[in-house]
Amino acid sequence: MSTPANAAVAIDGGELALGGGLLALVRPALDLLAPGGVLAIRSRNAGLRDDLPAWCRVEHHDYFGVERDADGADRHLVARGGLGLPAGRREAGFALAPSAEGERFTAATVLSAVPFPERADPHSGFAPRGARVEPGGPRYPFTLTERDRLAPPEVAQLYDQAVAAHWDAARDIPWAKIPRLPRALEAAVAQVMTFLAENELSALYVPARFVPQIHPAYAEVAMFLATQLADEARHIDAFLKRARAGGAGVGISAATTSHSLLTLLEARDFTEASFLLSVLGEGTFLDLLSFIEKHAPDEATLELARRARRDEARHVHFGLAHLRHALAHDPSLPARFEAVVRERAARIPQKAVPAHVQDALTVLAAGDVTPSAIARGHEAFRGLLETMREGRVKRLENAGLDREQAERLSELHTPNFM
Amino acid sequence: MSTSSDDTILLGAVAYDPRVVTIWEGIRDHFQQEGASMDFILFSNYERQVDALMRGHIDIAWNTPLAHVRVQRRTEGRSRSLGMRDSDRDFRARVVVRRDAGISTLTDLHGRTLAVGSRDSTQARILPLYFLEQAGVDLARVKLLPFDTDVGRHGDTGTSELAVLQALREGVADAGTVGDLVWVTEQAAGRIDTALIDTLWATPPFDHCMFDALPTIDEGKVARFQKALFAMNWENPAHRRLLELEGLKQWMPPREAGYASLRAALDRQGLW
Ligand SMILES: [Fe+2]
Numbered sequence: 166m167s168t169p170a171n172a173a174v175a176i177d178g179g180e181l182a183l184g185g186g187l188l189a190l191v192r193p194a195l196d197l198l199a200p201g202g203v204l205a206i207r208s209r210n211a212g213l214r215d216d217l218p219a220w221c222r223v224e225h226h227d228y229f230g231v232e233r234d235a236d237g238a239d240r241h242l243v244a245r246g247g248l249g250l251p252a253g254r255r256e257a258g259f260a261l262a263p264s265a266e267g268e269r270f271t272a273a274t275v276l277s278a279v280p281f282p283e284r285a286d287p288h289s290g291f292a293p294r295g296a297r298v299e300p301g302g303p304r305y306p307f308t309l310t311e312r313d314r315l316a317p318p319e320v321a322q323l324y325d326q327a328v329a330a331h332w333d334a335a336r337d338i339p340w341a342k343i344p345r346l347p348r349a350l351e352a353a354v355a356q357v358m359t360f361l362a363e364n365e366l367s368a369l370y371v372p373a374r375f376v377p378q379i380h381p382a383y384a385e386v387a388m389f390l391a392t393q394l395a396d397e398a399r400h401i402d403a404f405l406k407r408a409r410a411g412g413a414g415v416g417i418s419a420a421t422t423s424h425s426l427l428t429l430l431e432a433r434d435f436t437e438a439s440f441l442l443s444v445l446g447e448g449t450f451l452d453l454l455s456f457i458e459k460h461a462p463d464e465a466t467l468e469l470a471r472r473a474r475r476d477e478a479r480h481v482h483f484g485l486a487h488l489r490h491a492l493a494h495d496p497s498l499p500a501r502f503e504a505v506v507r508e509r510a511a512r513i514p515q516k517a518v519p520a521h522v523q524d525a526l527t528v529l530a531a532g533d534v535t536p537s538a539i540a541r542g543h544e545a546f547r548g549l550l551e552t553m554r555e556g557r558v559k560r561l562e563n564a565g566l567d568r569e570q571a572e573r574l575s576e577l578h579t580p581n582f583m
Numbered sequence: 584m585s586t587s588s589d590d591t592i593l594l595g596a597v598a599y600d601p602r603v604v605t606i607w608e609g610i611r612d613h614f615q616q617e618g619a620s621m622d623f624i625l626f627s628n629y630e631r632q633v634d635a636l637m638r639g640h641i642d643i644a645w646n647t648p649l650a651h652v653r654v655q656r657r658t659e660g661r662s663r664s665l666g667m668r669d670s671d672r673d674f675r676a677r678v679v680v681r682r683d684a685g686i687s688t689l690t691d692l693h694g695r696t697l698a699v700g701s702r703d704s705t706q707a708r709i710l711p712l713y714f715l716e717q718a719g720v721d722l723a724r725v726k727l728l729p730f731d732t733d734v735g736r737h738g739d740t741g742t743s744e745l746a747v748l749q750a751l752r753e754g755v756a757d758a759g760t761v762g763d764l765v766w767v768t769e770q771a772a773g774r775i776d777t778a779l780i781d782t783l784w785a786t787p788p789f790d791h792c793m794f795d796a797l798p799t800i801d802e803g804k805v806a807r808f809q810k811a812l813f814a815m816n817w818e819n820p821a822h823r824r825l826l827e828l829e830g831l832k833q834w835m836p837p838r839e840a841g842y843a844s845l846r847a848a849l850d851r852q853g854l855w
């Protein structure tokens with residue numbers, strides 16, 4: 166028996182038996198050691214002379230034997246075995262908590278201290294980033310395992326903003342301030358709300374499909390998407406409440422909308438889906454919500470359009486950040502986007518904004534059904550289409566596409582807005 | 584199918600648990616990847632498996648120590664030992680006692696109730712009783728409380744050892760014999776009340792399971808079997824799953840010294 170001169174770590178087990186709690190001291194102490202590192206265990210439990218070697222044999226640690234300390238206690242020496250060693254470096258020395266009272270402890274602070282890895286190992290499963298992972302775990306079916314295709318650095322800040330900005334559709338909208346509107350105007354509001362809710366349902370379902378594909382090393386992306394899903398849930402809730410609050414009720418769902426949203430739901434790639442949904446779709450919706458805000462006939466409609474638009478701006482912001490980040494690492498993306506947009510356009514038979522939606526937006530902007538008011542509403546609608554087109558081109562350029570391609574893609578965008 | 588080929592190593596194992604199918608299907612796949620064609624036959628008990636080996640129906644038997652020494656005896660010591668688990672080496676058995684039974688030496692067992700495992704369990708019955716006798720205990724003066732569960736499986740399931748511990752817990756026995764694997768893993772999992780139950784004695788070490796073959800086995804099969812077996816690696820997740828199920832971390836080369844006490848015990852107890 167070769168006895169090591171020095172133990173790197175020593176613990177005092179008192180009279181604890183192996184099965185009486187001693188291992189709660191021994192196992193964490195061994196975890197501090199590299200293979201071969203020696204732990205000294207002081208003990209006054211004679212049973213350990215048999216049990217500790219047997220346990221070491223089962224766990225593949227090296228039991229070096231027992232010595233008698235000057236005071237008569239046993240001193241067992243155990244070297245950490247090499248099997249089952251968790252991979253990675255122990256996290257230590259973090260003290261991230263804010264120093265001042267009232268200061269926010271943000272996810273962005275944590276991300277900057279524990280940054281995203283370039284690649285993630287599917288065998289680490291749901292282990293939080295930074296955890297030391299025992300080898301031998303099963304492989305998980307996460308497919309989004311590369312930082313540069315998935316996780317822009319801004320995502321933690323966007324998550325922090327989203328959490329701070331959550332609102333309550335039951336409380337924060339002045340529902341009592343909906344006057345009795347002219348029937349045609351109320352019907353137009355309800356139809357617009359129906360259209361918004363239908364599209365928002367797709368915005369709830371589409372990102373949800375990608376959450377389980379995201380490797381938990383990039384959890385902030387999944388967490389941001391969770392805030393986005395919660396936002397969409399609130400929007401759906403608020404829009405449908407508005408449709409039913411003023412006496413008109415939920416309106417018509419168009420086949421154009423249905424065709425368009427199915428192509429979103431069937432997108433298989435996260436970056437492509439994010440491009441179609443967040444940059445093109447939600448981007449276009451920003452202009453739509455501004456339009457509704459501008460022409461809102463009542464305070465509730467105004468407030469919910471305003472709140473939804475702020476949330477949507479965050480979704481678009483994430484989509485753009487994701488895209489810029491991905492484009493910087495994959496020069497083949499613009500060509501892929503163009504192919505995806507063309508393919509999508511070919512699958513949507515209709516080429517115009519759904520008629521019920523166009524009419525409702527026209528009446529909403531007119532505020533009345535006199536021919537002169539409708540003429541103004543019609544001009545406003547045409548202006549909206551132009552604003553949307555310009556906005557899309559600007560956002561696509563902002564994401565990193567060249568002007569010509571941005572214009573082509575904007576032109577091919579679905580007449581359903583989303 | 585490859586099983587019809589002469590190159591296929593046919594291995595026998597006892598299905599002491601449904602997991603045995605998972606284990607050997609996984610090991611068969613691993614052997615395939617290593618270029619060794621292997622298939623397995625499951626038996627319900629070790630006696631049938633040893634007979635099949637002796638008749639040449641299988642090439643290799645994954646044997647308990649009891650089956651191993653019987654194969655050696657039936658081949659007059661010429662059988663081939665091919666490998667064992669790390670966990671099969673330096674096994675010991677324990678005599679555990681209720682703390683309130685007032686047993687502090689081995690001869691205090693005289694006149695007391697000693698719970699023991701299955702009659703074909705090396706670690707829970709055959710060897711602890713042999714070693715106790717060697718240490719001066721008169722077994723005629725001890726009341727044995729046997730738990731003959733899973734006879735034919737040679738103690739593989741560990742159920743008789745858990746029954747021994749339960750008997751101590753309930754106070755129907757003053758002492759009991761268990762293998763140290765069960766004793767230590769039950770303790771490590773927090774399932775032993777150490778205020779109630781204590782170790783009295785540990786037996787000398789002995790070795791456990793072994794892959795056995797007849798002396799006539801093809802050398803190519805031996806080489807392919809050992810190469811593929813020893814290539815299994817704990818750090819490989821696919822392998823680790825199988826190794827954990829089979830209760831080892833590493834396959835080891837064979838060694839024979841650890842079975843002498845079992846042969847002596849079988850002589851003494853007339854259990855050949
Ligand atoms: Fe929304």
Ligand SMILES: [Fe+2]
Pocket residue numbers: 368397447476477480
């Ligand atoms: Fe959105």
